[in-house]
Amino acid sequence: MFFFLSLNYRNLLILFFVICPIFSEGAEIIVNINNNKSESGFIHLALYNDKKKFLEDDGKYIGLKKKTNLVVQSGINVKNLTEGNYAIAIYHDENGNEKFDRLFSLPLESYGFSNNAEVFLGPPSFEESSFFLRQKDILEIEIELK
Numbered sequence: 001m002f003f004f005l006s007l008n009y010r011n012l013l014i015l016f017f018v019i020c021p022i023f024s025e026g027a028e029i030i031v032n033i034n035n036n037k038s039e040s041g042f043i044h045l046a047l048y049n050d051k052k053k054f055l056e057d058d059g060k061y062i063g064l065k066k067k068t069n070l071v072v073q074s075g076i077n078v079k080n081l082t083e084g085n086y087a088i089a090i091y092h093d094e095n096g097n098e099k100f101d102r103l104f105s106l107p108l109e110s111y112g113f114s115n116n117a118e119v120f121l122g123p124p125s126f127e128e129s130s131f132f133l134r135q136k137d138i139l140e141i142e143i144e145l146k
Contacts, residue, residue: 026080027137031088032071035145037110039069041094045076048087051126055089068092075140087129088114090143110145119146 031045042065046055053059066076091100091111101108114131117124133139 025136026082027133027135027139029078029081029086029088029133030075030138030140031078031090032075032140032142033090033092033112033145034142035110036068036072036092037145038094039072041068041092041096042066043068043071043076044091044093044100045078046089047078048089048126049084051085051087051130054087054126054129055123061086065093068094081133083133083135085130085132086114087126087131088141088143089123089129090145092145107146112143112145114141114143116142116144 029047033043044065045063046060047062048054048059049061050059062078064076064078089111090113091107092109093099094109095101100111113119113124113129115129117128131139131141
């Protein structure tokens with residue numbers, strides 16, 4: 001009898017560890033880019049969740065890069081996010097030098113923001129670029145490179 005009870009207990013534990021990840025999965029963002037001039041280099045993506053640290057190097061919630069040709073084919077997926085407000089900034093590092101190239105503060109490489117927020121005498125604010133992501137949402141975002 002004890003063996004039978006322990007077997008059920010063990011099965012319950014296994015079931016718990018198999019089912020819990022299903023219920024705890026977070027939201028997902030799929031980012032697609034438009035107006036891409038070439039498929040060389042990399043696309044750098046920065047995801048922010050704090051308006052006070054928006055566009056600061058140490059303010060990124062998630063930062064990643066992916067080969068441009070792969071982004072054109074399948075976009076960029078960011079998974080297991082918690083519910084909240086987020087903003088995205090991306091740029092196309094066409095020459096692969098790991099920097100956002102500028103000349104006298106003017107961008108030499110393509111860039112974009114979530115909500116396709118406009119740039120006028122400086123970058124957009126977090127509020128202009130942000131969107132709300134609900135738990136378990138799968139949100140597809142199109143960003144126009146400028």
